[in-house]
Amino acid sequence: xxxxxxxxxxxxxxxxxxxxxxxxxxxxxxxxxxxxxxxxxxxxxxxxxxxxxxxxxxxxxxxxxxxxxxxxxxxxxxxxxxxxxxxxxxxxxxxxxxxxxxxxxxxxxxxxxxxxxxxxxxxxxxxxxxxxxxxxxxxxxxxxxxxxxxxxxxxxxxxxxxxxxxxxxxxxxxxxxxxxxxxxxxxxxxxxxxxxxxxxxxxxxxxxxxxxxxxxxxxxxxxxxxxxxxxxxxxxxxxxxxxxxxxxxxxxxxxxxxxxxxxxxxxxxxxxxxxxxxxxxxxxxxxxxxxxxxxxxxxxxxxxxxxxxxxxxxxxxxxxxxxxxxxxxxxxxxxxxxxxxxxxxxxxxxxxxxxxxxxxxxxxxxxxxxxxxxxxxxxxxxxxxxxxxxxxxxxxxxxxxxxxxxxxxxxxxxxxxxxxxxxxxxxxxxxxxxxxxxxxxxxxxxxxxxxxxxxxxxxxxxxxxxxxxxxxxxxxxxxxxxxxxxxxxxxxxxxxxxxxxxxxxxx
Numbered sequence: 234x235x236x237x238x239x240x241x242x243x244x245x246x247x248x249x250x251x252x253x254x255x256x257x258x259x260x261x262x263x264x265x266x267x268x269x270x271x272x273x274x275x276x277x278x279x280x281x282x283x284x285x286x287x288x289x290x291x292x293x294x295x296x297x298x299x300x301x302x303x304x305x306x307x308x309x310x311x312x313x314x315x316x317x318x319x320x321x322x323x324x325x326x327x328x329x330x331x332x333x334x335x336x337x338x339x340x341x342x343x344x345x346x347x348x349x350x351x352x353x354x355x356x357x358x359x360x361x362x363x364x365x366x367x368x369x370x371x372x373x374x375x376x377x378x379x380x381x382x383x384x385x386x387x388x389x390x391x392x393x394x395x396x397x398x399x400x401x402x403x404x405x406x407x408x409x410x411x412x413x414x415x416x417x418x419x420x421x422x423x424x425x426x427x428x429x430x431x432x433x434x435x436x437x438x439x440x441x442x443x444x445x446x447x448x449x450x451x452x453x454x455x456x457x458x459x460x461x462x463x464x465x466x467x468x469x470x471x472x473x474x475x476x477x478x479x480x481x482x483x484x485x486x487x488x489x490x491x492x493x494x495x496x497x498x499x500x501x502x503x504x505x506x507x508x509x510x511x512x513x514x515x516x517x518x519x520x521x522x523x524x525x526x527x528x529x530x531x532x533x534x535x536x537x538x539x540x541x542x543x544x545x546x547x548x549x550x551x552x553x554x555x556x557x558x559x560x561x562x563x564x565x566x567x568x569x570x571x572x573x574x575x576x577x578x579x580x581x582x583x584x585x586x587x588x589x590x591x592x593x594x595x596x597x598x599x600x601x602x603x604x605x606x607x608x609x610x611x612x613x614x615x616x617x618x619x620x621x622x623x624x625x626x627x628x629x630x631x632x633x634x635x636x637x638x639x640x641x642x643x644x645x646x647x648x649x650x651x652x653x654x655x656x657x658x659x660x661x662x663x664x665x666x667x668x669x670x671x672x673x674x675x676x677x678x679x680x681x682x683x684x685x686x687x688x689x690x691x692x693x694x695x696x697x698x699x700x701x702x703x704x705x706x707x708x709x710x711x712x713x714x715x716x717x718x719x720x721x722x723x724x725x726x727x728x729x730x731x732x733x734x735x736x737x738x739x740x
Contacts, residue, residue: 234260235355236279237348240272240286240298241314246337250285253341258348269293273301281309282355283348285335288315299331306435307358310351314339369394370440377490378443384484391483397436398483399452405477405489406430406457407497408447411605422471423447430456446497448490461507473500475509502558502565504606520560524568525551529575532618536580537625544622545615552611566601572614573599580621594620637662638676641669649688650712655681689713690726697731698738704731 237254241247244267251263264279266272270293272284284302288295295313302308310332332354333347376382376390391398408426410419427439430449437451449457457474475497477489492511499509532547551572557565577595594617597603604610641662645653658681659669674680679687689711696707708719708731723731 234262235282235348235352236262236264237283237285238264238266238272238275238281238309240266240269240284240290240295242267242287242290246287246314246339250339250344253339253344254348257341257345261348269295269298269301272298276302276305276309280307283310283312283351285312285314288313310354312347312351373440373448374443377448377487382487384482384488387486388482388484391486396438396483399436399450401452402479402481403450403452403483403489404454404457404479405486405493406449406451406454407442407475407490407493408449408460409473409475409497409500410446411471411473411500418471426460429460432456433459448493450486450489458508473497473507473509475500475511477511498562501601501605502554502562502607504608514561517559517561520564521567523553523557523560523564524571526571526575529571533576533579536618536622541619541622544618548611548615548618552607552614554607554611557607565607569601569610576618577621580625637664638672641673642677645685646688649685649692650710652714653685653712685712686722687726690723693719693723693731694727694734697735707731 239247239250239254241250247265247267251265254261254263264275264281266275268290269286272286273293275281276284281302284298286295286298293301299311302311312332313334314337315334316337332351335343335347372390372394376387382390410422423441426447426449430437430439430451433456434451434453437449437456439447439449442448451457454476457476460472460474475493475495477492477496480486480489492515496509496511496514499514500506503509528547528551532544532551535544535547551568557568577598581595594613598610598613598617601610604613641658644658644661655670655673656666659666662669664672670681673684677684693707693711696702696710700707702710704720705716708716711719713719713722720730723729723734727734729737
């Protein structure tokens, strides 16, 4: 669909041309103007692909209009309406690259032919511009993420890409979209933000970076602040923005981007704030006292005891969020590393791999970037800590009553010939599957599968030595459904095949 402006001081002529076009091209958007000044105003307020204009008009004639629209970022195509006596304007129009001429009265077939030609030109130009924009965005993203881009190389890239030179200085703003929003809503938000920013600065550079955030380079902050003041757009609940310091050299383009990203990172600590200024966050200080290793060690020592309330209280004290807010984000990152090392890693090594299901949260909690806020992160740490506490408490209970494990051993020996697994045995003694797995290995020195194999092979050895049962029958009687598997396990444990063992026993 093209946007077309028909310009003529004769109302009947412009209305007639509009009617002709609409009957043939139903999807065209036709706007009307009575003179060049009115048409220029329409072009400034709307994207226009094609102007069909008369020459002689009051206030601003067609040639002045054509000259004015040439200065637009994307000049529209132009078709001149002229009588025979206006043909002297043709030479003047050539320098403005006017697309073609229509003589009055307008022939509808000629008009339709020119509009179809204009549509082809617009489509080709749109495709070319899209390819050009995609290439520029790719190059910009490469530049912003390339650690080797020093100030001189950035200046060189700015020249190469013909980027606007912000002579009075510029800011970088990075808009990040909170939570999960649909693609259509996100695209609409981006479009609205760009419009808002460009209302204040036509030369602002806006594009989506490799992290799916909207990047804005602009001379003025009014447009960025205006995004959050426009109630109708309802953006504040979906957005956060980091803003760099003012930069005066185009070589600082990458540095400005990094500053905006650094500022935006503080959204993690201040999830209800929307605007983050680098000049404010850079003033924050490091604080090593946030990482209280002795307190973390005490929390670990209390796991599995009856001090559940003390564990929760100590965690809340270690994660003093109001204090954390006063310092650099790196202080919280160091605290997270200490929590992983002193609390979770120690627990993992003590409990063992059999309890891995307890650690389904472990990988997530181990990385701050998996959470949207410090509050969400703290609750995940607390949840995992208390699960570990309950797990270790149960384990200690199991060790305190070893007769439970004796019952499990007895059950295995009595039922080794059946389809037996760890879930069946743990259910028999009414013990959690994971607790049983760890406790069984601690008690017997073997994991469940290896222990069961050993019991079955011992029973098989007795049958091989004392009965005439065939190898296949022995295999089935001791719980192996597959004789090949039986032979392989037997050889692994005894060093000989079942047949060789029997022959040796008879001798």
